[in-house]
Amino acid sequence: MEKVIIIRYCELHLKGNNRGFFERQFAINMERALKGVKHEIRRQSGRYLIENFDEEEISVILSKLNKVFGIHTLAVGLKVNSDMGEIYNAAKLVCPQSGTFKVETHRADKTFPLNSMQISAQIGGRLLDEIKGISVDVHSPEHIVNIDVRENGTALVFGQFIKGAGGMPVGSAGKGLLLISGGIDSPVAGHMIAKRGMSIDCVHFHSYPYTNMQAKEKVLDLAKILSQYTCGTKVHIIKVTHIQEEIHKKCNGEYMVTLLRRFMMRIAERVAAMCGAQCLITGESLGQVASQTIEGMTSSNSVIENLPVLRPLCGFDKNEIIDRSKEIGTYDISIQPYEDCCTVFLPKHPVTRPKMQDVLAEEAKLDVSTLVEEALSTLEIVKL
Ligand code: ATP
Ligand code: MG
Numbered sequence: 001m002e003k004v005i006i007i008r009y010c011e012l013h014l015k016g017n018n019r020g021f022f023e024r025q026f027a028i029n030m031e032r033a034l035k036g037v038k039h040e041i042r043r044q045s046g047r048y049l050i051e052n053f054d055e056e057e058i059s060v061i062l063s064k065l066n067k068v069f070g071i072h073t074l075a076v077g078l079k080v081n082s083d084m085g086e087i088y089n090a091a092k093l094v095c096p097q098s099g100t101f102k103v104e105t106h107r108a109d110k111t112f113p114l115n116s117m118q119i120s121a122q123i124g125g126r127l128l129d130e131i132k133g134i135s136v137d138v139h140s141p142e143h144i145v146n147i148d149v150r151e152n153g154t155a156l157v158f159g160q161f162i163k164g165a166g167g168m169p170v171g172s173a174g175k176g177l178l179l180i181s182g183g184i185d186s187p188v189a190g191h192m193i194a195k196r197g198m199s200i201d202c203v204h205f206h207s208y209p210y211t212n213m214q215a216k217e218k219v220l221d222l223a224k225i226l227s228q229y230t231c232g233t234k235v236h237i238i239k240v241t242h243i244q245e246e247i248h249k250k251c252n253g254e255y256m257v258t259l260l261r262r263f264m265m266r267i268a269e270r271v272a273a274m275c276g277a278q279c280l281i282t283g284e285s286l287g288q289v290a291s292q293t294i295e296g297m298t299s300s301n302s303v304i305e306n307l308p309v310l311r312p313l314c315g316f317d318k319n320e321i322i323d324r325s326k327e328i329g330t331y332d333i334s335i336q337p338y339e340d341c342c343t344v345f346l347p348k349h350p351v352t353r354p355k356m357q358d359v360l361a362e363e364a365k366l367d368v369s370t371l372v373e374e375a376l377s378t379l380e381i382v383k384l
Contacts, residue, residue, distance in 0.1 A: 001090060002079045003058065005050040006158055007065070010072040010166055026070045026169040029231050033064045044150070045108070051079065067229045069167035069195050075146075077158025082112060082149050084122065090157035091123050091145050098133035099142040107149045119147060168197030170231045175199040176310065177277035179268055180226075180235070181340045182218045185283030185313055187226050187330040188321050192312040193281050194230045201275045202226075203236040203268050207244055207341035215338035220382060225330050227384040236271050239378040240264070243371050244345055250365040253347040257291045258354045259363055260342065261300040266372050269304055271379070278307065285313040285321065291342075295353040302356070 009026060023043070030041055030048065037060060039053040053061055058076065065071060078093065080086035095101060103124040105116035114122070127145070128136060148156040178190040180202040190200050204219045220235060227233040240263060247259050268280050284292045301309060313321055325331040351358075 001086070002051070003053075003055055004077050004079045004156060005053075005058075005061065005065070005074055006077050006156065006161075007048040007050065007074045007164070008046075008072045008161065009048070009070050010164075010168070022070075022169060022172050025171045026068075029068055029070065029169050029171065030065065032231050033068050033228075034061060037061060037064070049156075064228075066165055068169075069165050069197065069229065070169040071164030072166065073161035074164050075158040075161045077146075077156050079154055079156055082109060082153050082155045084114070084119075087119070087147060087149075087155050087157060088123055088126055090155075091127060091147065092130065094157055094159040095127050095131060095145050096134065096143045096159070097131060100135050100137035100140075101127070101143040101145060102136060102138045102141040103127070103145045103147060105147040105149065109149050109151045109153075112149050116149075119149065123147065165195070165229070167195035170194050170197060170229070171199050173197030174278045175201065175276055176279045176281045177236075177268055177272040177275065178202045178226075178281040179264060179283070180204050180219055180223060181283070181342070182215055182222065182334065182336075182338055183283065183340065184318075184325050184331065184334040185285060185288075185321055187222045187283075187334065188324045188328065189281055189283040189310075189312050190226050191229055191324070191328050191330075193310055194226070200226065200230040200281070201234045201236065201271075201277055203238065203271045205238050205240045205264055205267070205341055207241045207344045208239060210241060210244070210344040211339050211341050214336075215340065218333060218336055218338050220384070221333045222330050223382075224384050225328070225333070229328070233384050234275065235382045235384065236275070237380045237382065238267060238271070238375050240267075240341060240375055243375060244341065246366055246371060248345045251362040253345070254349060254351045255354065255359065255362045256345050256347055257342055257350050258296060258299055258359055259366075261291060261296070262303045262359070262363065263368075263372065263375070265300050265309075266303050266368075267375055269307055270372070270376060272307055280304070280307055280309045282309060282311050283313055284311045285316055285318070288318060290350045290352045293352055295355075299354050299356065299359050 042049045078090040103120040105119040107116040176198045180186045223235045
């Protein structure tokens with residue numbers, strides 16, 4: 001008797017001709033997540049099976065699989081020879097000690113002497129005789145004991161399926177560039193879009209020496225957690241210190257964040273072109289802070305030439321975002337108190353509803369294209 005993990009995947013069946021492409025990407029992502037851990041992955045009619053792992057590593061494997069998008073549900077089961085005695089012994093281990101249950105059998109091996117109804121009836125009957133606290137409910141059982149008689153002379157026996165990460169395999173829906181700060185929101189935004197199958201690269205802007213090295217390390221720590229879900233990522237790090245100094249020196253201070261945002265978007269679009277990203281992603285949420293009004297977003301959006309900007313958190317409350325960041329494991333890092341560049345030279349009263357003509361008038365005091373090129377020349381790339 002050997003432990004195995006059975007994996008059911010999501011939505012892939014919806015994709016018609018693309019199914020093969022989605023499945024290959026899904027298998028590559030699982031392999032990548034389990035790199036360095038002994039295992040074998042096998043495809044088996046509409047599911048995947050993980051076998052030949054060390055049983056002590058099962059919780060490590062499960063926690064890694066928990067971060068693979070595309071997994072709908074998964075279950076730890078037992079693999080035995082296709083023999084009623086062995087199947088029963090496994091079923092007894094999988095069956096709960098109390099509550100209602102039923103046995104469900106799938107028989108791929110049509111040469112097996114009993115059909116699926118007979119297998120379910122015999123195994124269910126024996127379980128009922130031997131485990132005192134259980135009763136049968138065929139319509140809405142609390143527990144299902146699944147038996148899968150395969151064509152290769154083995155059978156799988158498994159119980160409860162647990163929920164997987166959901167979503168689509170990363171790499172099946174293009175690539176996006178996440179503007180990542182050290183805050184709570186942007187890692188959650190990246191996670192949400194990756195969940196729909198998009199590969200994610202990151203760009204981070206810092207204002208060293210006004211912001212310190214720990215602030216940069218914090219962002220890399222966040223990106224590292226995100227990379228466990230996104231099958232790796234690259235962080236493009238860019239210094240915007242001089243841009244902020246120039247705004248501070250030449251422009252109305254109330255426009256600091258508004259103008260800086262426009263620079264960030266321009267630079268991000270250039271970085272996206274370099275790394276092949278097809279959209280920008282931000283952690284903005286409508287009305288959350290002064291710069292995230294619709295007028296603020298209009299101002300920063302208007303410098304983008306070609307790409308869509310995805311703002312998956314726009315309709316979320318802060319509490320909902322916090323809950324998600326706790327779930328994905330970024331919250332504790334996000335709340336470390338290192339400053340983001342947006343807090344440097346922060347005015348007492350930033351404009352909340354910038355008018356385009358005023359923004360353009362302030363921006364006209366700057367040599368925008370030179371500042372953009374200069375910032376791009378500071379690019380440093382960290383691969384995670
Ligand atoms: P977050 O929690 O993601 O920092 P926030 O609520 O602090 O968001 P802002 O600081 O207004 O909001 O930033 C809005 C969005 O702009 C961020 O979610 C992020 O996508 C982007 N952004 C802000 N600062 C930076 C930065 N230093 N580098 C890259 N992107 C940034
Ligand atoms: Mg922030």
